[in-house]
Amino acid sequence: MSIPVPNPSPDFNITRTSHLVLSSNDLEKTRAFYEDVLGFHVSDQDDGALYVRGLEEAYHHSLVFIKSEGPRKCLRMGFRMYTDEDLKIAHTYFNERGHKAEFVERPYQGLTLHVNDVVGVPLEFCATMDQKPALLQQFHRHHGGKPMHLDHVQIATHNVQAAIDWYSELGFRMTEYTATDGTDELWGVWLKRKDTTQDVVFSNGRGPRLHHLAFHVSDIASIIHAADAASSMGFASSVERGPGRHGIANALFIYFRDPDGHRVELFTNHYLAIDSDFVAKRWELSDTSRSQLWGLPATQNWFFDATEFTGAPVLEPLLDAPPVTLEKFMEQTT
Ligand SMILES: [Fe+2]
Missing domain, CATH: 3.10.180.10 (2,3-Dihydroxybiphenyl 1,2-Dioxygenase, domain 1)
Incomplete structure (x- = not known):
């Protein structure tokens, strides 16, 4: 084993785990489970996607469900970076090291970067997302597991x-x-x-x-x-x-x-x-x-x-x- 010394000054600033993009065979069933049982709030839904967030999350989504047939899949794992400048530096960093990185457009998100990590996980980074009111103090709307x-x-x-x-x-x-x-x-x-x-x-x-x-x-x-x-x-x-x-x-x-x-x-x-x-x-x-x-x-x-x-x-x-x-x-x- 070697436990690497963490890099105290990385080239760009990843701040936290942010969101996930998951498959759903049936968006209505998925909505019933996350909204009614676990207590999430729905930010948006259309024919192909469902966006939900937790009670203290003052941004559009932390889970995205994409309508899809077949076995369940995770489409992306999302991290936040601090600024768009961090994303641009990361784009160069990953490409220079052989990890094909590209900017993409994603609904409700600002500049978004896609890259696969070293063990094959498809990642998605963004620094900004549409804002939504946090429901932390809307106590009368809290139910289920209050995520x-x-x-x-x-x-x-x-x-x-x-x-x-x-x-x-x-x-x-x-x-x-x-x-x-x-x-x-x-x-x-x-x-x-x-x-x-x-x-x-x-x-x-x-x-x-x-x-x-x-x-x-x-x-x-x-x-x-x-x-x-x-x-x-x-x-x-x-x-x-x-x-x-x-x-x-x-x-x-x-x-x-x-x-x-x-x-x-x-x-x-x-x-x-x-x-x-x-x-x-x-x-x-x-x-x-x-x-x-x-x-x-x-x-x-x-x-x-x-x-x-x-x-x-x-x-x-x-x-x-x-x-x-x-x-x-x-x-x-x-
Ligand atoms: Fe855990």
């Missing part, structure tokens, strides 16, 4: 080391990581640009594939109410895992599967990770408390089922290191 803002995404990749090397050069810093027991091989890395523990997580597996997206909620009551709302609205089977508490980042969590199967996490706050001398926390892969401090490990399906990215071939992981699943745990203990 606040998009916080992070987790991606399965065939090469965790390549991912962390590439993102470290762009200024991302690692806050926590999992290594295979007694070795220096990286199994998972929690990387961040904003001041909390993560913007993007890369974990070992067939990839690239989107494992989940995660929205911050303000309290555990919102997590419980989202599950209750799912139950009473006919979406009980959408609750996949939890509630529980992660060892990594200390967050209380619940996971849902939306009508297409995209995995959505609602979770309470993690912690601040700002100082330059912050030391990343190591977890051993066999330590099941890294994924849940109490309760049983997640199922095999939770660990291994994920959403492919459009146009990105899926590669087998370089590291043969399966995690402890519920099925494996039960085998070992009965």
Whole structure:
């Protein structure tokens, strides 16, 4: 393993995870799930697309659903940069290094840059987006899980080391990581640009594939109410895992599967990770408390089922290191 030294002065300023573009077989079903069950607000909808945002998001969208047939896909993962100048510098930076980058036009977004990262994830960067009123203090409109803002995404990749090397050069810093027991091989890395523990997580597996997206909620009551709302609205089977508490980042969590199967996490706050001398926390892969401090490990399906990215071939992981699943745990203990 080598843990790269993060670049304190990257050529351009990526600020945070911003938005995702996902497929939807049926926009009305998708809308019912995100709007009525989870409590998102719809910014716009037309025949081909649905745009939603969380309660504190004062901009047009953090999730975009594109009507499409066939298996579910993630079309793009979006980051914000600070200014359009950052985008222009990044355009040159990526092209000089052999990553074909191009400017595109996207509805409700300013200058937008497309490029694939080193492990094949199709990325989208923008610095500006149409503004919308935040609904944070429209308390009478809060319901479901009361999702606040998009916080992070987790991606399965065939090469965790390549991912962390590439993102470290762009200024991302690692806050926590999992290594295979007694070795220096990286199994998972929690990387961040904003001041909390993560913007993007890369974990070992067939990839690239989107494992989940995660929205911050303000309290555990919102997590419980989202599950209750799912139950009473006919979406009980959408609750996949939890509630529980992660060892990594200390967050209380619940996971849902939306009508297409995209995995959505609602979770309470993690912690601040700002100082330059912050030391990343190591977890051993066999330590099941890294994924849940109490309760049983997640199922095999939770660990291994994920959403492919459009146009990105899926590669087998370089590291043969399966995690402890519920099925494996039960085998070992009965
Ligand atoms: Fe997460």
